[in-house]
Amino acid sequence: MRQFNATVAINRAIAPDWMHMAFEWPSDLPAPKPGQFFTALPPVVELRAGTILRRPFAFAGFEEAQIEKDSSMLSRPAYAHSIYQVRGPGTRALASMQPGSSLDIIAPLGNAFPYPERGERAIIAGGGIGIGPMLFLAEQLGAGTYASSAILVLGFRSALLIPFSGSFSAAGLPSWKKLLEKAFFSTDDGSAGTPGTVRDALEALWLQASDLKGSGTKNLAQKKWHLYGCGPGPMLASLAQFAAQNHMHAHFSAEQWMACGVGACHGCVLPAASGGFLRVCADGPVFDARTINWEANVQ
Amino acid sequence: MKNPEQEQSKKNEILAGPPPSVLNLGYDLNLSVRIGSLIMPNPVGVASGTFGYGEEYDELVHIDALGALYTKAVTLEPREGNPPPRLVETPMGLINSIGLANPGVEKFLREKLPSLRTRLCPIIVNVAGSTEDDYIQVIERIEAHLASTDSGRPGIDGYEINVSCPNVQKGGMSFGIDPRLVERLTHSLRQKTSRPLIIKLSPNVTDIAEIARAAEAGGADAISCINTVVGMVIDTEKKKPAIAMGTGGLSGPAIRPIGVAATYKVGKAVRIPVIGLGGITNASDAIQYLLAGALAVQVGTALFSDPRAPLKVLDGIIEWMKRHSVHSVSDIRFMLR
Known part of the structure; x- marks a missing residue:
């Protein structure tokens, strides 16, 4: 994982209150895998909103960088893609960001979906x-x-x-x-x-x-x-x-309200099927369905 | 046989040296602060509960450059913590009710201490409990473990005693509101360790200065002030509290003026150092605490918006000291006009 300032490449609506965001991905950072997520710090655009936390979002796609044939120059950087719903002041602030602006990202975070087994x-x-x-x-x-x-x-x-x-x-x-x-x-x-x-x-x-x-x-x-x-x-x-x-x-x-995003604060837990709790950010966000007490989580 | 005191002072000499970023300033700046027998290389630590045991932030923060790392609370037995939701964001704040989720002292020593021993910054272990005996046993267990491991860094340079957690049913908070209990507990723990003993106080009391004096009388080396402020958010559509436990502890910039005022009051009431925390996001916030009487500060909730916040705060303090011709960070607490 790394904290970096990413240039926003795309930030446009794809459905009512849904946005597609793409940002430049550092060339020396491992590509995110399906299931992994990032956190972004919403810019301060609404003074009275008073949000302080980063917001977690799952990756929805990734485009590798393109490299010029006869040199090692990048002809196009890699892009990470995400889709998000505008739900409150934090995501509203994100939705107002213009392509070209800079966004504070920590990524990649959490685990990924395992591949299907043979057969x-x-x-x-x-x-x-x-x-x-x-x-x-x-x-x-x-x-x-x-x-x-x-x-x-x-x-x-x-x-x-x-x-x-x-x-x-x-x-x-x-x-x-x-x-x-x-x-x-x-x-x-x-x-x-x-x-x-x-x-x-x-x-x-x-x-x-x-x-x-x-x-x-x-x-x-x-x-x-x-x-x-x-x-x-x-x-x-x-x-x-x-x-x-x-x-x-x-x-x-899984999804849960999150603060640190790296496993330190134990804020984003879900009830484990075997008792106790698991952290969505660090033990997940991908869980074998049998390890979480989903029913208890809905109540 | 090694003399632990000599070891400690040798280590302190190393730690007291200026961090790399200060070496090239061409200024005679003294950023180190003394808490009991411990010299912290600079006044900016990371607050308990927001930084885990360090490993979680390894890839994001230059941990060795911190003034101190205050660990997540350690209790005698493992604790699972409270049911979710445990968090809710409030205007410029965050309410949490984690419930001291931690692996317990045995697992802490086995699994967390090895990585703490590799850190170059001072490590302060935050200790919590439900009864006086809980606190005593945690410290006894840690001291016995450190006495039996003879080589290298101890990985534990002091204790911060959490007598102020608002999120556990029994204990914690009940100690923190009663000066007699605070004095007795501090006195008991003082017999168990010569390492720095810091008592972390709750703002949820009538007179925080009285509790601070009790900790001083019991033999504390310093006071951390403040822990979180009890708060509540209600979801008006669901007509129920936003977090499962109903109420929780409010942190973040929303409580900073409360923390600064508490630091000011406590600083006037005791002769031991005060470590200020509560809503510190930038250097100016930290300097408010220092001017109010704190010798050192902790950055907590701000880590959740920017893991680089503590070291940005430190850089900003250095810049402020240069601008105001202050040579020793420990002088700032006497500068309030």
């Missing part, structure tokens, strides 16, 4: 703003149709809130849009994809997979599922239950 198919589930790290993971695992290995399932409150749609279609990384084209959706109001939650969409896919079992074709059932998730607390509690019922590996990226 496992990655099922990547994201809910709301939690889709950020899942897009990054899906890109690395090559999510696509049934024929490829990983499947992306994304949940939103309504079709109107799906990013890069309508007036936001020009925003966002091309790779994200490709992933969205191949993703399964659920919406709370039924305006797109499976009506209901991400869990409902997964149940439907699971049922389909069971029906296809033994048919001999390349299908969902040929591989064991490895469930990856990020989203609101109730969604993760529900997905943990789904994974346990169907005996599948599951890894979720």
